[in-house]
Amino acid sequence: MYTLLISSSISLQDHLAAALGSFIEVLPSLWDLPTATRFRQGDLVWVDADNQDPDLIKRLCKGDFGSARVIVLSSTPNDAAAVDWLGLGAAGYLHAFSTPETLRQTTAVVESGGLWVGVGLMQQLCARFGQIAKPQHDLMAQLTEREREVVQHLKMGKSNKLIAKEMDISERTVKAHLTAIFAKFDVSDRIQLLLKLAA
Amino acid sequence: MYTLLISSSISLQDHLAAALGSFIEVLPSLWDLPTATRFRQGDLVWVDADNQDPDLIKRLCKGDFGSARVIVLSSTPNDAAAVDWLGLGAAGYLHAFSTPETLRQTTAVVESGGLWVGVGLMQQLCARFGQIAKPQHDLMAQLTEREREVVQHLKMGKSNKLIAKEMDISERTVKAHLTAIFAKFDVSDRIQLLLKLAA
């Protein structure tokens, strides 16, 4: 496995090397990264948000340099930044000088396809879960199981095509469920349905 | 640490035991759980959503049986269900036959007080949360007068045609405004915009 740290901070370089092993490669700046660089699936890139160009980190997260898993480090971590990076595709966000134990655990989680975020952010997201997942009215009770599933997807703003893919059914079937849902909710389209649910 | 798996599926029982160790206790059905059962803080309960009563799982997640951390397993995982279970208090939601590695990671994360969710859902939540957390004031301020008007109509779920009629302009102009609005809000269509505004 290839692991790269991008940071100009000597102390951070030492810290990470101590925690993860000295086989880590280090690059002082993202600008030094050849534009032709193509990370492979499974590569791990730690990047120091304190002293790197945000735009380049952004591109890195979005996969412009290949399919590496990106972990963003910050010496002043905050939830807002976390959601930004994770939303862009980062696989982790944590304090640059986290304990070696935490760093190792992050590595393990990210390598196995997970995301690493702080507990505080998780709790906030959980609070939002509650809102998103709040039980609806009696109208929802009138829906069949599959129809309810479709509604969940709808609420996330997904297209018919995507819903079909995620439910592993044809787009036509999604439409069939939608037609049924619209009738039961007495609305004409998904927009009105969303407005009704949001109210 | 006490770990319990609730599933009638032999293959799942074997799979989990192989991944986490054979010290796991197994219960075929949630119905077999004595109503007086009180899990303790730190207890880990894996429950198979495929063959258990949803209502009982629900109560389990909500803590009716004590303060165990609940991890929901499904052979057909989807984001909608994830939102439901996590919203109810589950600490994790993942594919029943995830790799042993992933199962172990889940254990580690959940035990240390975290949540385990799929990457796709996590990113969606972050994206959504980012939108929520960000004051739309700044975004709305970037709109022109007419664009703001259009947004008002949009929030009421009106069609382009209707908006055009009410603003006494052509439908093409409405589209032009919309295109500008979408760009400024960094969304692709009216649905995403509504979700952003509604949040």
Place this chain on the structure above:
DNA sequence: AATCATTTTGCCCGTTGGTACAATAGGTAG
């Protein structure tokens, strides 16, 4: 006078969404 942001519109294109008119199949209740 020249530049710029804003507003307006037309034509055309591809994609998405909703539905009419079907059919097949599994399960349940009578």
Place this chain on the structure above:
DNA sequence: CTACCTATTGTACCAACGGGCAAAATGATT
């Protein structure tokens, strides 16, 4: 066995949506 509900899918049609390319007019700013 027979309805009935649910889930699934197909073809096809049309309306709605989003945007590319273009143009014109206005008002403000420099």
